[in-house]
Amino acid sequence: MFNKKSLFVPALVISISFLGVSAANAQTPRCYTLASLQGDYAVVANYGANVAISLGVRSYDGNGNLTGTFLINEPTAGSTTGARTIVTGTQTGTYTVNCNGTGQTKRILTTSTGITATQVDDFVITGAIVQNGLIATSIADADEVPSAIVPGGIFLSRTLTRLPDYSF
DSSP states (O other): OHHHHHHHHHHHHHHHHHHHHHHHHHSSOOOOOOGEEEEEEEEEEETTTTTEEEEEEEESSSSSSSEEEEEEEEEOOTTTSSSSSEEEEEEEEEEEEOOOOOEEEEEEEEEESSSSEEEEEEEEEEEESSSSSSSEEEEEEEESSOOOTTTTOEEEEEEEEOOOOOOO
């Protein structure tokens, strides 16, 4: 009924398929690291219920350090006409990344209006690519305390989108 030759081919196919699955699983990164945040990211930030907006660029070095610049369009203090003020600034800081894609940044902000403050943000990686590990392509974050720049006890949330690598 059955002979050894008739079982050999199916056994061979099954064995090869197990080897292929093992190799594929071994190559898929399963954990985010500091290196998952590297390169330049566009930043769009929203203060409270659209009280102010900020645009900027943040650079991560893949080793836990960040730098950035920003521009904030905020209400002019004391204005009864809805006047707006543009505030620019820089930031430097550090970040940590957990295996599950959550993490925290600690940033020192310096603004064109003379404000210097330390802010702590919590983030989650919301998109990534596999490229020598997991590389974050999109991030959502929120400050742990109200904004140090826009007055009124307003909380800030941001979305970050990784910009393409380019060289000139």
